[in-house]
Amino acid sequence: MKPPLPEPDRLKSILDTVVEEVREAAPRLHAEAVAEAEAQGHPAPRKGDFDRFGIAVFTRDGDLVSAGNAGTAFPIQSISKVFALEVALEALGERLWTRIGREPSGDPFNSIIDLERCKGVPRNPFINAGALVVCDVLVGLGPASRPNDHVVDFVKRQIGEERIAIDEEVEASDRKGGDLNRSLMLMAKHHGNLRHEVEAVMDAYVRQCAVALDCRGLAKAGRFLMHDDPQESRERGMAASARARRILAVMMLCGLYDGAGDFAYRVGLPAKSGVGGGILAVAPHRASIAVWSPALDAMGNSRLGVLGLESLARRTDWSVFGAARD
Ligand code: GLU
DSSP: OOOOOOOHHHHHHHHHHHHHHHHHHHHHHHHHHHHHHHHHTOOOOOGGGGGOOEEEEEETTSOEEEEESTTOOEEOGGGHHHHHHHHHHHHHGGGGGGTOOOSOOOSOTTOOHHHHHTTTOOSOTTSHHHHHHHHHHHHTTOOOSSTTOHHHHHHHHHHTOSOOEEOHHHHHHHHHTOHHHHHHHHHHHHTTOOOSOHHHHHHHHHHHHTEEEOHHHHHHHTGGGGOOOGGGGSOSSSOHHHHHHHHHHHHHHHTTGGGHHHHHHHTOSOEEEOTTSEEEEEETTTEEEEEEOSOBOTTSOBHHHHHHHHHHHHHHTOOTTOOOOO
16 A cells, blocks of 8 residues: 655645745754854854755655755765666676675765775775775676766656756866775775776766756656656566665665764655755655755755755654654
């Protein structure tokens, strides 16, 4: 039996209320961020970043409902790791897990310490080390519509669009400032877990990070994770719906950097965030959800984005841990 889903009009009014709630809370969250930055000697967060928040929901019935700044494009950054994982899992099936684990790391997303401890087998596909090994798999899959465009092609198919914007500035600066990522790849290579040239994998990685979507596009791009589409469930290696269920499990445990536990506690939805300020969350069998707001917390998660998802989960009872009954 399918779980209940609000009608689009009702959903729109829920999203408008979420936006209102987030806007009301924004000055308090800004003040908290300023205090944190002062205590740690970091530059003060920009007030303007707390003025922008967007949310979009794509439902299993194909309705796309949105509110706030849902039409502002941003680089999806690490959210691309979900799409890359889907493409690699579809190609390799369970064999992928001989090269990458699926345990939360507890270390920052770009940490190299754990990779040394684990002898070149990254703890999960959503920390950078793991995402780079996934990109190594993608590079080995042969040409996409252009070299390195496996993720771009996948996103285009999900959204049903011919063209997807790439934030070329982000692509160039991630390549230029990517020496830590290169180090991760060299460590993996040292342990025999990287098959291609470091720069070839780097090209694929920075390109997928630079895919630019707005909340409406991102919510649609996550539709395959609802695992409710009979057409998607045709057998191709591992069935699409079985794959989605497994990817959601990894998202729940590893999707919000080292803030995944707090997010599960507050929101209760599998999700993946990126330093572009976006978060893709999924209410299984119901909807794919995207939020965006550029101010990040210390772990790299969107401050208003997390709050917005917390508000949405509470108002819809979409937490995978069940409805609140108090
Ligand atoms: N391009 C970023 C990096 O690898 C992605 C960061 C992120 O969104 O977590 O450093």
